[in-house]
Amino acid sequence: MKRTAAIVCLSAVLITAGCSDSKSNGGGKPDPNNEKQASAAAVKAFADAWVKAWAPDGKPDEAAALTDAPTTFGPRLDSVDTALVAQSVTVTPQGDPKCSDDSNCTQELAVEAILRGIGTMKWTSTATAVKTGDAWKIKASGDTIYPGLGEANYLKRVRTVPPRASILDRTGKPLTTNRPVVIVGVASGNVATAATYAAFTKNLDVDGTRLWKRAKGLPPGQFVDAITIRAEEWDKLRNTVGKLPGVLTMGGTASLPESSTFARSVIGTMKTATAETLKNAGPSASSSDQVGTTGLQFAYQQQLAGTPGGSVTLRDGKTKMAIKEVFKQQAKPGVAVKTTLDTNLQRFAEAALATSKLPASLVAVQASTGQVLAAGNGPTATNYNRAFQGHYAPGSTFKIVTSAALLGTGMTKNTVLPCTNTINVFGKTFKNYDALAPYGNGSMERAFNQSCNTAFISQHGRLPADRMTRTAAMFGIGQDLKLSIPAYGGEVPAPKDDVAEAASMIGQGTVTASPLAMSLVGAAVKNGTALKPVLVPGKDPAGPAAAPLPPATVAALRAMMRSTVTGGTAHALAGSGVVSAKTGTAEVVSNGKVITNGWMVGFRGDVAFAVIVEGGISGGKAAGPIVQNFLSRFK
Incomplete structure (x- = not known):
């Protein structure tokens, strides 16, 4: 299933391969009787459609329609996109097609996929173009997407988030450290009851009505986060709020001061990323990350967070075991921010x-x-x-x-x-x-x-x-x-x-x-x-x-x-x-009345x-x- 991301996709750089000893039809169109020109055109169109498929809100239908098995290839292309959490891709045909006969040609594809929250993964795959009747189609193979995928193998991504760096006082003593938190939310759909949403409003200072509207508008089976609180605070609410219908929780860590009130307006707060805070957090952040929302946590989000790392392994479709690691990027820890606070x-x-x-x-x-x-x-x-x-x-x-x-x-x-x-x-x-x-x-x-x-x-x-x-x-x-x-x-x-x-x-x-x-x-x-x-x-x-x-x-x-x-x-x-x-x-007017400060x-x-x-x-x-x-x- 394609995820939505407010990030502009990279354009495909597509090279139309030509043949040194052949000429195209009039008007610049490829000659359907020239296998190199025709297959190169088919590969170019496929590469272009692949880019669209992995763009934000993209769908694989157009790319699938250019293959010889669209009903199976579309879901396959989409599943790899989902597994990698790709926010964009560049697909570039390389060199001239190599044709074994007048109906079968191959051409390499240089692929660069930006894995959201990790970085850029590069690989080279091979597209096989076959002539079916009067049309050229791309052979619907997993290897066209990534070499070694075949019909059953798959790619698995793991993201590693480094510990968030601390905000320090004037002596270098940490004002914030990574502490256990609990992300509290509800199940999407109609699982939670009116009493559940009322409890969020009363006990967690969450707008229960707004949370209900969010949960109701999403398909069943999703976690709808509402608030992130310290683990010790959740312990006090577990027996009341935690047992209500539809309440879900996830554990995690967040960089927090000694108490929820300490220097709060200066240090700032941490919450699960929103569209606004995700933009401030930069391209290496993920929508599931805890990011700064106010104060110094927001101002120095990227410095404090560091750079996430990750890996991608090619796995056997039957045994689920790793065949080999095909991509790895080391996480880089964040850098502390020293303040003048005493x-x-x-x-x-x-x-x-x-x-x-x-x-x-x-x-x-x-x-x-x-x-x-x-x-x-x-x-x-x-x-x-x-x-x-x-x-x-x-x-x-x-x-x-x-x-x-x-x-x-x-x-x-x-x-x-x-x-x-x-x-x-x-x-x-x-x-x-x-x-x-x-x-x-x-x-x-x-x-x-x-x-x-x-x-x-x-x-x-x-x-x-x-x-x-x-x-x-x-x-x-x-x-x-x-x-x-x-x-x-x-x-x-x-x-x-x-x-x-x-x-x-x-x-x-x-x-x-x-x-x-x-x-x-x-x-x-x-x-x-x-x-x-x-x-x-x-x-x-x-x-x-x-x-x-x-x-x-x-x-x-x-x-x-x-x-x-x-x-x-x-x-x-x-x-x-x-x-x-x-x-x-000082005299001031507040709500129509003169008061003093x-x-x-x-x-x-x-x-x-x-x-x-x-x-x-x-x-x-x-x-x-x-x-x-x-x-x-x-x-």
């Missing part, structure tokens, strides 16, 4: 996020290098990497950038700014977060560590229209991060008017950034220069993302971020060592961090405890 810090980040009752993300980077040390999303694992890809208004954490812009105009951290309850900018009223009471005049440092919106907005007239955009770029915001996996570097468009500029100064309006981007802002203050983030050394661009920040600006920002912990809105971190931070509360950005030692809590009441109250928990786990 295993312990990743565990600490996930443990801290697990304490949140709201969706939250944490990113930690090495301030001196930009290397990602940890990236987590909680309180439960998700395939969507909010920590890298989230588009969030950064709120008051963006005052780090705003302060740098104002410092660039000649202001200092001691410049006096008015903190009023509200401020009106061309008809738009801005206010402070609810917990802050206006205190009148105070230094920029106080406005920073108390997070007074109105104090900063009062200075919007000092900034040229593009100053916020240019200053944000000094912290790396707005750049294409070019990481190995998708990541958002933020955006600070030039404001269209004074109102938009005022909003951007407090991280609202059109300003957006990811937690990763904001962690790099904290790192830039600590390091003095914004750096490009790195997750896979040697693959991700490294080095400065902008020119060094002015030393006076760096000194002022460090002082203001430290005072935010010692006497400001990040006081929850006062007992967490020498920490410098900035809190933020809580932020905290900062650094301790060489570790810079950013935390966001979706729906958090404020940065200090929502993000602060997560950061405190995280920092308490290491020195």
Whole structure:
């Protein structure tokens, strides 16, 4: 039975053999009375039809019709195709036909078949053309397909998949290893019951209705895979789900981290190949393979998987014993991918996020290098990497950038700014977060560590229209991060008017950034220069993302971020060592309602961090405890 494959078949290279001492009929057609020309034409037509037969969705009918026994040869040709799992073939007639008389000629065929998931197998067979009445036919022999097949022998293929290489942490310790898994599915047709599909939905987070439609649409006797889970997880479900009608399982291995949640959105997931992931996996992959579907497992699928090997043996049709090995290709192991992740810090980040009752993300980077040390999303694992890809208004954490812009105009951290309850900018009223009471005049440092919106907005007239955009770029915001996996570097468009500029100064309006981007802002203050983030050394661009920040600006920002912990809105971190931070509360519209997201950005030692809590009441109250928990786990 022919298998479907979304791979373009190679064209046949067909050479029409002619005779040096003969001429064709008028119009270029072969002379039916010239055995060499006529047999060569028959062989060429057969070769062309063979190529079509082994193409995706191909059928052997046309090739079979060109033989002297089409009813037996068609299934024979198709069975060899199925045995080899050929995705395409090239069949090239070689040289001139050799004729023993005017009714029997032979011609060699050079065959190259691409065996799906293994490689290219080459051989030479011989086509015998015989004249039957006025027509030339190809003798229907197994040897025409492969020498030695005869009438009963057959070819058997074995594929060998090498162990998948590991994803490593920054010290070379494996983050993933090959672990036992169970592929859980159902029998095709109507074997499974409604209770079976309901159990898949309830216990395995599989869309039971969609699975039912897939199973119903296939002929009986097929395995319809639904999900791949760890063997230990299946053990817990075996006595309930496993005994339901129609449930089928297959064992296997997959390259997995220490738990199903560990660094899931960065490392990624493994599943049985789909059309999309099979395309990403390359020509050596098979539809039955476990391949990367997200994260680094997807990005480095071909490197991690290596190259499968395989063999083909010619076997005796009666004894089933191998006559000889006719093809062999050695498997090549995959190559590990080393990351910058710190295993312990990743565990600490996930443990801290697990304490949140709201969706939250944490990113930690090495301030001196930009290397990602940890990236987590909680309180439960998700395939969507909010920590890298989230588009969030950064709120008051963006005052780090705003302060740098104002410092660039000649202001200092001691410049006096008015903190009023509200401020009106061309008809738009801005206010402070609810917990802050206006205190009148105070230094920029106080406005920073108390997070007074109105104090900063009062200075919007000092900034040229593009100053916020240019200053944000000094912290790396707005750049294409070019990481190995998708990541958002933020955006600070030039404001269209004074109102938009005022909003951007407090991280609202059109300003957006990811937690990763904001962690790099904290790192830039600590390091003095914004750096490009790195997750896979040697693959991700490294080095400065902008020119060094002015030393006076760096000194002022460090002082203001430290005072935010010692006497400001990040006081929850006062007992967490020498920490410098900035809190933020950003208003966003969700389902028609205005809610707030809580932020905290900062650094301790060489570790810079950013935390966001979706729906958090404020940065200090929502993000602060997560950061405190995280920092308490290491020195």
